[in-house]
Amino acid sequence: MRRSERMVRLVRQLLDHPGQPLSLTEMAEAYDAAKSSLSEDLAIIRSVLESEQAGTLHTQTGAMGGVIYQPGISMGKAEKFISSAVDRLSHGDRILPGGYLYMSDLLSEPAVLRKVGVLFAERFMAESPDVVLTVETKGIPIAVVTAQMLNCPFLIARRDHRVTEGSSVSMNYVSGSDRRIQTMSLSRRSLKEGTKVLIVDDFMKAGGTVKAMMGMMDEFNAKVVGVGIFMETAEPEDKLVSDYTSLMSLTKVDEATRRVVIEPGNYFS
Amino acid sequence: MRRSERMVRLVRQLLDHPGQPLSLTEMAEAYDAAKSSLSEDLAIIRSVLESEQAGTLHTQTGAMGGVIYQPGISMGKAEKFISSAVDRLSHGDRILPGGYLYMSDLLSEPAVLRKVGVLFAERFMAESPDVVLTVETKGIPIAVVTAQMLNCPFLIARRDHRVTEGSSVSMNYVSGSDRRIQTMSLSRRSLKEGTKVLIVDDFMKAGGTVKAMMGMMDEFNAKVVGVGIFMETAEPEDKLVSDYTSLMSLTKVDEATRRVVIEPGNYFS
Structure with a gap:
């Protein structure tokens, strides 16, 4: 095989298996x-x-020597990506009743999602999470791409108890944003004790939902090694969760003047 | 730049942009x-x-000439993949009350999901779907990876009407499997008229849910160009949907004897 052919096969094999020792x-x-x-x-x-x-290769030496492709992104490219997302999201016609922001279209584009996955993988790779956890529904695509980049499975906590998940652990919590009592459940067979868990979600206001996921992980004796949020809100400043990484922060949504202000999140500070 | 370096950059650029003209x-x-x-x-x-x-490159000639990477998989590898999935799923301890099968762990693994995405992309690429549609919850990861491979966005129909989606089109339908009346809703701003839609889902019994998604697409004047199902059930034989592609078919789930029989789906026939 010529070197150029071998290079093609090698690059393909590496890129198709991020985070995996070959x-x-x-x-x-x-x-x-x-x-x-x-x-x-x-x-x-x-x-x-x-x-x-765009990442690097880690080489493991010795008889069992292998190589691991770790996807990455430069801070410059990350900032450019977030700045373009901020531009696209900062439009008055995205304001929904209740001060929410319509973001589903952006988080449905493979190119955007992929970068979100790379950003979270780059930020949390060192914590070696065994699994990425989110709660349905809009956090799921983010969990899927982050898990791809970290080469680990993801878990979806359900809003209701589903027969197709088998016996589950359920917990009630008060969602910080709308003060409703909500339920979250997770299949009992989905997690082993001691599992290292990365929590991701699309949106965080007070942090009630993320805090509930952390409480759920306590129930499973699993260890939360990080929290990644696509968009947090600047208010309330005091969150129920102290340690998290956000890509963007929604500073102002004014329904009357149709004004939206978004800043880069604490990922960049 | 040396050829070998250029090859690395080229392969990376192509693999990161499946379905996209460069x-x-x-x-x-x-x-x-x-x-x-x-x-x-x-x-x-x-x-x-x-x-x-493992796919091919399509070259567009002319001044605007470009190249498109189309991921693929050989029928042999596809069969091997499905046969290994069948093996992993054919275990009595996966049987849940009501004759359901626990599959969430399998569909949470990036390597498995990726192949599901490649299989559906290979099958439906020729129909040039503009968007991949599913209904929450467990179809979502399949929609995400299929959309990645087709380089198009995905859409998630919700089981309830969510304020964060803005104004929505809702419809009621009777789920074929549990005969309950269910609701499905989709944000009004998510689809343009004439959009070509590929529907995917994780599980199909009678096809009530898929039929409801097709009805929803009629409401939007969108065109359904394909239906891809990860696991169908052999019973009932008469589905509410006539034209679909399944990767596997659940032939028998015997709660008493804990026996599960799965066959390759009509993708392979």
């Missing part, structure tokens, strides 16, 4: 190449990824 | 390369993809 020995066999040639290929790939600030 | 002219500028060299690179990439039956 064995050098197995790759050398599959590509019928010396490990030393493969190492040279990987060095080129790493240097391109790093020069584009 | 301009040869812009790439030539970005990589400071002659179009003829790029064409050679692309020929190598295409030949590797095709030899691995």
Whole structure:
């Protein structure tokens, strides 16, 4: 196999398996190449990824030596992405009754979602989460792409108890935003004790829903290693959750003047 | 830039943008390369993809010439994937009360989901859907990955009317499986007339839910160009929907003997 062909196969294999250790020995066999040639290929790939600030390759040495592709994004590209999202979302015709903001269209675009996943993966990769947790409904796509980038499964807490999930743990909580009592349930078989959990959601006001997810994780003896929020609201300033990372912060939604003000979130500070 | 470096960047750019036309002219500028060299690179990439039956590159000729990466999977690999999914799902301890099957763990794994997305994209790419539609909750991850592979947005019909979606079109329907009257609603601003829609869902018994989604699309004057189902049930044989593609078919769930029988779906016939 020529080097250029091998490079194509290598890059494809790496990009299709973010966060997953790939064995050098197995790759050398599959590509019928010396490990030393493969190492040279990987060095080129790493240097391109790093020069584009698009992630890196981690190499594990030794007999079981392998390589892990970790997707990344430069702070400059991240800021540009968020600034374009802010522009798109800062329109009066997105204001919904109750001071909500229509964001579903943005979070339905693969290119946008992918970047959200890369941002959260880059921020939380070091905590090595075993699973990404969200609550239905609009957090789900964010959980899916973040889990893709971290190469781990995701979990969806349900708003009601569904027969298709088997026996569940349920808990009631007061949603900070509309002060209603809500229920959240999670299949009993979905989590082992000691699992490291990354919580993600699309929107956070007071943080009641995220706090409920954290309480649910206590019930399962799981450990929350991070909280990633696509859009928080600046008000109330005192959240029920102290430690979280937000990509954007909704500072003002004025229904009368149709004015929307959004700032970059604490991810950038 | 050396060819090997250029190949890395090219492959990365293509794989990150499935289904999306990339301009040869812009790439030539970005990589400071002659179009003829790029064409050679692309020929190598295409030949590797095709030899691995992992998709192909479509080239658009002319001044606006571009290249589109279309992910694919060989029938052999597709069969192997489904056969392994069948094995994992055919366990008595997955049987839930009411003859349901616990599948959430499988559909939470990025590697499994990705293949489901590739299978549906391969099957429906020729219909050029503008959007992938599902109804919450468990169809959502499937819609996300299918939309990724087709490079189009997805839409989520809600089970209730949510304030965060703005004004909505709602419809009632009778779910074929549990004979309850259910409601489905979709934000009015989410769809333009004439949009081509691919419907996906995780599970289909009689097809009441899918039929309701089709009815909803009539309300929007949108055109349903395909229906993709992860798991259908063999019974009832007469579905409310005639034209759909299933990856698997649940033939038998015996709560007493804890026996589960699953066959490959009509995707393979």
